[in-house]
Amino acid sequence: MAQLNIQHVDKIYDNNVQAVFDFNLDVKDGELIVLVGPSGCGKSTTLRMIAGLEDISAGHLLLDGKDITQAPAKDRDMAMVFQNYALYGHMTIYENMAFSLTLRKENPNVIHKKVLAAAEILGLTSQLNKKPSQLSGGQRQRVAMGRSIVRNPKVFLFDEPLSNLDAKLRGATRREILLLHKRLQATMLYVTHDQTEALTLADRIVCMSMGHVQQVGTPIELYDAPANKFVASFIGLPPMNFFDVTVREGMLEGKGFTVPLTEEEKGVLLPYAGREIDLGVRPEDVAADGDIAMSVFSNENLGMNTLVHGHIGHSGAASNKISAKLRGWCDYKDGDSVGVSFSRKHFFDKESGNAIRKGEKA
Amino acid sequence: MNEEKTIRLDRMRYMKNTLSSGFALLAILFDVCFFISIYESDVGSWYYTILVGGSILYNLIFMLAAFLSSEGVKNYKIGYSYLMIVLGIIQIARIFVYPVRAHGAVVTIQEQAVTVMETAQFTRVVIYLVLSAACLFIGAIAGIIRSRALAGHLASLDSQAA
Incomplete structure (x- = not known):
C-alpha cells in the first residue's frame, strides 16, 4: 500500500473563492484517515484534489515520495467510492466490478479471479448476476467498494459513502468498512460530516472548518482534548455545553x-x-x-x-x-x-x- | 482440466454469451439487407407479388424469432440454439422460394418484357440469405458448445458442493 503526503495544499476557485487553506497531512501506510466537518468546510474538495478530480491551486501531493500534484486522475492509482455509488444500471454486479479492469484490457481470467475474491470479501458472491436495481442501498455501496478493491489501488478514497443509507444500514455498512480496512490493511481517506462515523472508523481524524484544518489527532484526542471550541462543539453527541x-x-x-x-x-x-x-x-x-x-x-x-x-x-x-x-x-x-x-x-x-x-x- | 480452462468455464456463470447473440443479431441485419434488396424486383404479376408479400410477412416472423433466440442464447438456453439452426435452414430454403424462381423470369409490364430479377440482384440476395444462415449456424453451434460446457461445469460445482 502507500504513504501519502499532502503539503501546504490550497484550493482557490476561478472566482477567487478559497475553499481550502494550507492543508497539511502525512498519511501513513495502511492508515484510515477521516476528514470530518460541517457542509462546505472543504473536506470533499480536499478529497477530490487528492483523487485528481480538482486542480490543486498551490502545494504538493506526494504518493510514496513521488510528486503527483499535476498527475491526471487515471495515473494516480487511487480508487474513489462515491455517495451515489456510481454503478452502471444496465450491467450486472459482476460486470460493474470487472469494468475498470476490462477497460485496462486485463486478462479476463485474471479479472474473474479478482472479482470473485472481492465479492467473497464483501459477501456479494450470490449477487453477481443481479443488476444494481435489484440490490439494497448497502449492497450497492458494497459493490462500489468491490469495484475499488479489484483495482488494488494504493489509496482508497471514500466520499460520504454512507450518506444515502438509513440509520440501521449505515451502522452495518460502517462496520463492514472497518472490517474491510482491517482485512486489506489499505491506506484510506474517508470524508464524512457524521462525527459518529469519524469516531468509530478513524485511526486519525482531521477536523475541518471553513477550509482550515482545526485539529488532527486520534478520535480519543479529539474527544478528550479538543484543540478549540469548534472541535469541542463538533465532536461529541449531544454537543458540548x-x-x-x-x-x-x-x-x-x-x-x-x-x-x-x-x-x-x-x-x-x-x-x-x-x-x-x-x-x-x-x-x-x-x-x-x-x-x-x-x-x-x-x-x-x-x-x-x-x-x-x-x-x-x-x-x-x-x-x-x-x-x-x-x-x-x-x-x-x-x-x-x-x-x-x-x-x-x-x-x-x-x-x-x-x-x-x-x-x-x- | 487445467486451471485456465476451469476459470474460463467459471466466467460463463457471470458473463453472457454475447458471441452467439451477436451472430443472431447479425443474421437479422443480413435478413434486413435481403428484404430491402428484393423490393428492387419488377414483379409484374400476381404470382411474384404473392411470393414477395409472403417473403415480407415471413421476415417479420423471422426477425421476432431471431431476436428472441439472440436473447435466449445470451443466457445459455440451449433450446434457442436449436431454434437458430431451424431458422438458418429456412433461410437457405428461402433461396429456392423466391430468388431462384424470379431469377431470369420475364414478365410483361405495360406491354414491355421485363426481367423480374437480374443476375446481379439475384447474386446479392442469395449472398445475404447465405450470410444470414451462416451467422445463425455459427451462433447456434457456439451456443450449444457453451451451454453444454456451462451445464457440465455447474454440475461439477454441484457435485463438489455436495
Whole structure:
C-alpha cells in the first residue's frame, strides 16, 4: 500500500473563492484517515484534489515520495467510492466490478479471479448476476467498494459513502468498512460530516472548518482534548455545553452560578485570573449529584440514559442553557430543580477560541 | 482440466454469451439487407407479388424469432440454439422460394418484357440469405458448445458442493 503526503495544499476557485487553506497531512501506510466537518468546510474538495478530480491551486501531493500534484486522475492509482455509488444500471454486479479492469484490457481470467475474491470479501458472491436495481442501498455501496478493491489501488478514497443509507444500514455498512480496512490493511481517506462515523472508523481524524484544518489527532484526542471550541462543539453527541464564566479565586463565576475548581484546574487557569473564558462541559460529564442548580425544561428518555435539557443560573442568559446525559431512566418534570456537578471541564480562550491547557500562557 | 480452462468455464456463470447473440443479431441485419434488396424486383404479376408479400410477412416472423433466440442464447438456453439452426435452414430454403424462381423470369409490364430479377440482384440476395444462415449456424453451434460446457461445469460445482 502507500504513504501519502499532502503539503501546504490550497484550493482557490476561478472566482477567487478559497475553499481550502494550507492543508497539511502525512498519511501513513495502511492508515484510515477521516476528514470530518460541517457542509462546505472543504473536506470533499480536499478529497477530490487528492483523487485528481480538482486542480490543486498551490502545494504538493506526494504518493510514496513521488510528486503527483499535476498527475491526471487515471495515473494516480487511487480508487474513489462515491455517495451515489456510481454503478452502471444496465450491467450486472459482476460486470460493474470487472469494468475498470476490462477497460485496462486485463486478462479476463485474471479479472474473474479478482472479482470473485472481492465479492467473497464483501459477501456479494450470490449477487453477481443481479443488476444494481435489484440490490439494497448497502449492497450497492458494497459493490462500489468491490469495484475499488479489484483495482488494488494504493489509496482508497471514500466520499460520504454512507450518506444515502438509513440509520440501521449505515451502522452495518460502517462496520463492514472497518472490517474491510482491517482485512486489506489499505491506506484510506474517508470524508464524512457524521462525527459518529469519524469516531468509530478513524485511526486519525482531521477536523475541518471553513477550509482550515482545526485539529488532527486520534478520535480519543479529539474527544478528550479538543484543540478549540469548534472541535469541542463538533465532536461529541449531544454537543458540548458552553458557559460564559469569569475565573475567580478557586472557582468559576457564571451568570447566576459558580463552579468550583480542582487544584489542577486552578493551576491551568492561573494566567486567566479575573478574565472571562468559555467553560465547556460535555453532557455525559454532568452528574445529578452536585450543588449547581439546574432547572429542567425537557426530558428525553433514551432507555439506558436520559437526556435532560434545562438551564443553570439566571434563566434569561442564553449561555446558561445546559444538556445533561444522566444515567438511567429519569422522569423529571418541567420546572424541576436538579443539583448537578461537572466531572470534567474544558476551558477555552474567549478571544481565540483555543483550548486552555496546562503550561500555556494567556 | 487445467486451471485456465476451469476459470474460463467459471466466467460463463457471470458473463453472457454475447458471441452467439451477436451472430443472431447479425443474421437479422443480413435478413434486413435481403428484404430491402428484393423490393428492387419488377414483379409484374400476381404470382411474384404473392411470393414477395409472403417473403415480407415471413421476415417479420423471422426477425421476432431471431431476436428472441439472440436473447435466449445470451443466457445459455440451449433450446434457442436449436431454434437458430431451424431458422438458418429456412433461410437457405428461402433461396429456392423466391430468388431462384424470379431469377431470369420475364414478365410483361405495360406491354414491355421485363426481367423480374437480374443476375446481379439475384447474386446479392442469395449472398445475404447465405450470410444470414451462416451467422445463425455459427451462433447456434457456439451456443450449444457453451451451454453444454456451462451445464457440465455447474454440475461439477454441484457435485463438489455436495
